[in-house]
Amino acid sequence: MTEKPETWTIRRVLDWTRGYLADKGVENARLETEWLLSAALGLDRVGLYVNFDKPLNAEELSAVRGLVARRAKREPLQYVLGTQEFCGLEFVVTPAVLIPRHDTEVLVEEALRRAPHAATVLDIGVGSGCIAVSLAKNLPDAQVCGVEQSAGAIALAQQNVERHGVRVILYEGSLFEPFADQRFDLIVSNPPYIPTADLDTLQPEVREYEPRAALDGGADGLDFYRIIVPAALEHLSLGGWLMVELGIGQAESVLEMFEKAGFTDCFTAKDPNGIDRVVGGRIP
Numbered sequence: 001m002t003e004k005p006e007t008w009t010i011r012r013v014l015d016w017t018r019g020y021l022a023d024k025g026v027e028n029a030r031l032e033t034e035w036l037l038s039a040a041l042g043l044d045r046v047g048l049y050v051n052f053d054k055p056l057n058a059e060e061l062s063a064v065r066g067l068v069a070r071r072a073k074r075e076p077l078q079y080v081l082g083t084q085e086f087c088g089l090e091f092v093v094t095p096a097v098l099i100p101r102h103d104t105e106v107l108v109e110e111a112l113r114r115a116p117h118a119a120t121v122l123d124i125g126v127g128s129g130c131i132a133v134s135l136a137k138n139l140p141d142a143q144v145c146g147v148e149q150s151a152g153a154i155a156l157a158q159q160n161v162e163r164h165g166v167r168v169i170l171y172e173g174s175l176f177e178p179f180a181d182q183r184f185d186l187i188v189s190n191p192p193y194i195p196t197a198d199l200d201t202l203q204p205e206v207r208e209y210e211p212r213a214a215l216d217g218g219a220d221g222l223d224f225y226r227i228i229v230p231a232a233l234e235h236l237s238l239g240g241w242l243m244v245e246l247g248i249g250q251a252e253s254v255l256e257m258f259e260k261a262g263f264t265d266c267f268t269a270k271d272p273n274g275i276d277r278v279v280g281g282r283i284p
């Protein structure tokens, strides 16, 4: 009698994958397993549950294996799935760009709250385009520009601009370099702000997959603020706002830079975890 080959049902694949990813150090292995299987099989999560006992064919198993193998190497889930939600919009992401973080939504919220009539907006370090696109969606009459030094990021940001049907003009270049005589009502930036020595201590998903140029903020993490804060004075309209995202423990130093440069109405704003995440100020 020949033995029947083992059948891989959805339930069995879920159980096995959850254990495998947990062994590889993936947090939330259960939830992530469900997302990976959903993506590989083209089902939503309810679809997985109602098909628990369905056996997978060779093609389906191979699709699941491909995604699970990538995640097991600690490639971020968002790169494996190809998208990340930000401000209620879905952004395409690849290793060319930093994965948009929900903490960055505070920067968008503060910008829209404090500068709701901004007609000209600049996003420095546009990455996936998540900030620029979210602002353009909410300020449909504004002219929104984004600058980015990575050609790969610019190409992806352009894809996200088109995906969301907004008008954002993208410039490849460094910081204010493409904007010699231009002034804006609102300048925002989520610059790289991790101190160089901390980069090697980050979790593998960040350390090994996200672009270093999106993370490295120099010895104390503050290099970009030292350039952007004083330079913004030459690129803001009267009454214009500069708002920047920052890392844990950086608010005091960055606020001091704003005050020293002569900004008024300076403020800090916290993320949902109570961490000072944004500093801003305006030209008197």
Ligand SMILES: C[S@@+](CC[C@H](N)C(=O)[O-])C[C@H]1O[C@@H](n2cnc3c(N)ncnc32)[C@H](O)[C@@H]1O
Residues within 6 Å of the ligand: 097, 098, 099, 100, 101, 104, 124, 125, 126, 127, 128, 129, 130, 131, 147, 148, 149, 150, 153, 173, 174, 175, 190, 191, 192, 193, 211, 213, 214, 215
């Ligand atoms: C922390 S990421 C932010 C990306 C995106 N804005 C977001 O919030 O998800 C910083 C971005 O700044 C870009 N960048 C680094 N140095 C730059 C420079 N000198 N000029 C323009 N962009 C720069 C990086 O390539 C990266 O895309």
